[in-house]
Amino acid sequence: MTIxxxxxxxxxxxxxxxxxxxxxxxxxxxxxxSQGADKLREALVAAADASGKKVLVRxxxxxxxxxxxxxVRVDPDETLYRHVSNTNADAIVASLGGAxxxxxxxxxxxxxxxxxxxxxxxxxxxxxxxxxDYISRDGYKALLTAxxxxxxxxxxxxxxxxxxxGRGGGGYPTGLKWGTVAKAGGDLxxxxxxGDEGDPGAFMDRSVMxxxxxxxxxxxxxxxxxxxxxxGFIYVRAEYPVAVARLTSAxxxxxxxxxxxxxxxxxxxxxxxxIRLGAGAFVCGEETALIASIEGRRGTPKPxxxxxxxxxxxxxxxxxxxxxxxxxxxPIVRNGGKWFAGMGSERSKGTKVFALxxxxxxxxxxxxxxxxxxxxxxxxxxxxxxxxxxxxxVQTGGPSGGCxxxxxxxxxxxxxxxxxxxxxxxSGGMIVMDDTSCMVNVAKFFIEFCMTESCGKxxxxxxxxxxxxxxxxxxxxxxxxxxxxxxxxxxxxxVKEASLCGLGQTAPNPVLSTLKYFRNEYIEHILHQRCPxxxxxxxxxxADQPAVEVLA
Amino acid sequence: xxxxxxxxxxxxxxxxxxxxxxxxxxxxxxxxDIDIPTLCHLDGLSDVGACRLCLVEIKGSNKLLPACVxxxxxxxxxxxxxxxxxxxxxxxxELLFAxxxxxxxxxxxxxxxxLQSLAQQEGVTHVRFPYRNPELTVDASHExxxxxxxxxxxxxxxxxxxxxxxGAHVWDVMGRGINSTIITDLNDNWGESSCTRCGKCxxxxxxxxLFDKSKIGSDHPKYPxxxxxxxxxxxxx
Numbered sequence: 001m002t003i004x005x006x007x008x009x010x011x012x013x014x015x016x017x018x019x020x021x022x023x024x025x026x027x028x029x030x031x032x033x034s035q036g037a038d039k040l041r042e043a044l045v046a047a048a049d050a051s052g053k054k055v056l057v058r059x060x061x062x063x064x065x066x067x068x069x070x071x072v073r074v075d076p077d078e079t080l081y082r083h084v085s086n087t088n089a090d091a092i093v094a095s096l097g098g099a100x101x102x103x104x105x106x107x108x109x110x111x112x113x114x115x116x117x118x119x120x121x122x123x124x125x126x127x128x129x130x131x132x133d134y135i136s137r138d139g140y141k142a143l144l145t146a147x148x149x150x151x152x153x154x155x156x157x158x159x160x161x162x163x164x165x166g167r168g169g170g171g172y173p174t175g176l177k178w179g180t181v182a183k184a185g186g187d188l189x190x191x192x193x194x195g196d197e198g199d200p201g202a203f204m205d206r207s208v209m210x211x212x213x214x215x216x217x218x219x220x221x222x223x224x225x226x227x228x229x230x231x232g233f234i235y236v237r238a239e240y241p242v243a244v245a246r247l248t249s250a251x252x253x254x255x256x257x258x259x260x261x262x263x264x265x266x267x268x269x270x271x272x273x274x275i276r277l278g279a280g281a282f283v284c285g286e287e288t289a290l291i292a293s294i295e296g297r298r299g300t301p302k303p304x305x306x307x308x309x310x311x312x313x314x315x316x317x318x319x320x321x322x323x324x325x326x327x328x329x330x331p332i333v334r335n336g337g338k339w340f341a342g343m344g345s346e347r348s349k350g351t352k353v354f355a356l357x358x359x360x361x362x363x364x365x366x367x368x369x370x371x372x373x374x375x376x377x378x379x380x381x382x383x384x385x386x387x388x389x390x391x392x393x394v395q396t397g398g399p400s401g402g403c404x405x406x407x408x409x410x411x412x413x414x415x416x417x418x419x420x421x422x423x424x425x426x427s428g429g430m431i432v433m434d435d436t437s438c439m440v441n442v443a444k445f446f447i448e449f450c451m452t453e454s455c456g457k458x459x460x461x462x463x464x465x466x467x468x469x470x471x472x473x474x475x476x477x478x479x480x481x482x483x484x485x486x487x488x489x490x491x492x493x494x495v496k497e498a499s500l501c502g503l504g505q506t507a508p509n510p511v512l513s514t515l516k517y518f519r520n521e522y523i524e525h526i527l528h529q530r531c532p533x534x535x536x537x538x539x540x541x542x543a544d545q546p547a548v549e550v551l552a
Numbered sequence: 553x554x555x556x557x558x559x560x561x562x563x564x565x566x567x568x569x570x571x572x573x574x575x576x577x578x579x580x581x582x583x584x585d586i587d588i589p590t591l592c593h594l595d596g597l598s599d600v601g602a603c604r605l606c607l608v609e610i611k612g613s614n615k616l617l618p619a620c621v622x623x624x625x626x627x628x629x630x631x632x633x634x635x636x637x638x639x640x641x642x643x644x645x646e647l648l649f650a651x652x653x654x655x656x657x658x659x660x661x662x663x664x665x666x667l668q669s670l671a672q673q674e675g676v677t678h679v680r681f682p683y684r685n686p687e688l689t690v691d692a693s694h695e696x697x698x699x700x701x702x703x704x705x706x707x708x709x710x711x712x713x714x715x716x717x718x719g720a721h722v723w724d725v726m727g728r729g730i731n732s733t734i735i736t737d738l739n740d741n742w743g744e745s746s747c748t749r750c751g752k753c754x755x756x757x758x759x760x761x762l763f764d765k766s767k768i769g770s771d772h773p774k775y776p777x778x779x780x781x782x783x784x785x786x787x788x789x
Contacts, residue, residue: 303601456732463647466730494643498604
């Protein structure tokens with residue numbers, strides 16, 4: 001396939017779409033689908049057919065504000081409807097060409113105005129199962145341009161220039177990683193996509209894989225060309241069956257016109273991708289454990305160095321990036337590194353997708369430029385805390401991250417700023433908590449997660465997280481002493497410094513950050529047997545109970 | 553300079569030492585009689601860096617490195633016994649003692665146990681953590697050996713020696729995190745497994761988790777020193 005052929009396809013899609021006067025986009029991402037978006041789409045198709053209007057009903061990936069689902073957007077007016085059910089289908093079709101259905105319409109301008117969409121540029125605009133839809137929005141143009149006009153080094157240079165950093169959590173400079181793999185010797189190299197998204201409350205990667213699978217494939221193909229790899233693996237957790245199905249059909253659709261396979265676009269570049277399913281272990285998101293899992297072994301991490309860039313899959317140089325990192329590649333190659341570097345803050349470039357969950361009005365996916373204040377994300381984009389409650393903290397980075405309190409809400413979101421605040425960027429989960437959350441209980445929840453997800457290989461993580469959980473349970477039950485608190489802090493330092501992999505090294509973060517900002521809650525539990533948020537059930541100590549008269 | 557004489561010089565605890573390229577910090581330290589405590593490491597087996605007792609500090613880096621897998625480089629300055637390291641080692645040993653049911657007085661390995669020796673050496677006088685007292689099984693189905701999971705520290709030496717040296721791969725690890733256990737075959741009884749009865753796993757086990765039935769009630773020292781010798785002889789062939 002050539003660029004001319006791509007343009008031909010794009011043109012024919014545009015011609016096809018021009019036959020319709022209206023486009024009704026129905027979000028069929030998991031959140032909307034679970035609320036009956038499938039039936040809604042059928043009803044819309046039936047209503048459109050009956051009305052005689054020229055209407056294209058299209059299913060799309062995630063539009064963002066999941067809590068308002070099922071969502072329907074009518075183009076070209078860009079009217080957004082929320083909480084639509086199949087009984088509303090006739091009204092929506094009838095309104096086409098006239099005034100929109102007022103009671104369903106939602107005004108989320110503030111929600112969208114502060115966002116910049118790079119990774120999610122196609123989400124809500126294309127049918128994820130139609131490769132032509134993707135091509136019509138400049139899909140695969142970056143790959144073919146790179147193959148036709150750029151050297152592998154040129155691609156690496158462009159990525160370096162963009163300042164893109166790994167979106168999986170660590171924030172390692174992507175260009176530097178690509179350069180290392182490109183320089184590694186050997187004729188067999190691998191490209192791996194980490195789609196083992198496992199943080200509680202995070203669903204960015206799932207939405208990208210489900211809503212725009214070709215974007216990930218294109219990013220991986222460009223990466224393979226840049227580093228000299230011929231084989232790729234997408235490691236997806238099996239809990240994402242829709243993502244697996246969409247990726248599988250996307251791979252098939254990409255192979256058919258020769259966008260994957262041998263001699264891509266008439267060049268000597270060969271590349272194909274296989275899907276590997278994770279079996280539900282959080283630790284397999286750690287790159288060395290992921291490699292072990294792809295190789296068919298027990299998913300446990302290995303000490304680094306050697307880094308996968310030098311010795312990875314089956315001992316060969318391997319490039320591992322996260323789904324969102326790959327999703328950024330095509331736009332960077334298309335628009336140039338400087339364009340990307342123009343967005344974001346000093347040392348964190350571009351945009352970041354966050355999954356907003358918890359006690360927040362607009363739950364869902366947002367994509368914001370780096371450097372944006374947390375306050376803007378939570379109060380403006382997220383619509384603030386509902387139900388008249390007050391904001392208490394936001395947890396970023398999942399179980400490896402920390403809780404950021406209200407006084408730090410003016411923090412600009414970047415890798416370094418979040419790290420300095422005792423949290424991490426992580427993969428992009430953002431859990432908002434209000435005054436009904438007990439911070440000790442929150443810390444206990446995350447430690448319990450780390451304890452059950454620890455692989456058990458190294459002692460600090462295996463036994464340390466279990467002991468931390470015991471100590472935190474004591475505090476929550478009101479049976480702990482100040483010595484226990486001291487012991488907990490000491491244990492945090494050993495688990496953090498001595499653990500083998502990232503899981504253990506970051507496991508104490510939720511405890512350390514809540515101790516830093518909400519220490520009084522811990523003390524309240526220990527000294528006064530009281531849970532300030534009223535979450536923990538603490539039985540009144542025996543001594544405080546009125547003496548029971550014993551009748552002799 | 554040719555490849556053959558690629559010698560690195562480095563400092564360990566202030567002493568100038570020399571090493572060959574590719575050697576680990578632990579190898580160089582032991583060659584120079586500098587002690588670094590280890591538990592999962594055993595001469596003759598591959599290293600996994602799991603017990604974290606051999607962590608050392610490197611000047612210029614805040615990260616602690618496991619000496620058993622970290623290789624030397626020119627001008628490296630290693631410290632093996634700082635207060636920070638000693639604190640972590642003590643905590644790790646305490647965690648091990650609290651994790652399962654280590655009762656020295658009734659153990660076959662009392663007096664020959666690596667965990668016991670490490671605790672003495674590192675000055676672990678008491679355990680601050682609550683004992684977990686898990687209910688664990690003892691598998692005595694094998695005609696010669698017994699596995700007592702109460703005493704296992706999950707160092708995986710048995711797993712490695714069985715797979716790498718004996719080539720049988722009878723042992724493996726099952727479960728996750730605190731619930732991990734070593735198993736034979738697909739969690740079958742040891743006596744009904746594909747075990748070759750070579751006994752190497754018993755000799756490499758650092759505690760009394762794996763023991764010889766004939767030694768119950770008597771002294772049960774273990775002799776893992778055959779491994780490097782065996783490997784050398786095999787390579788020589």
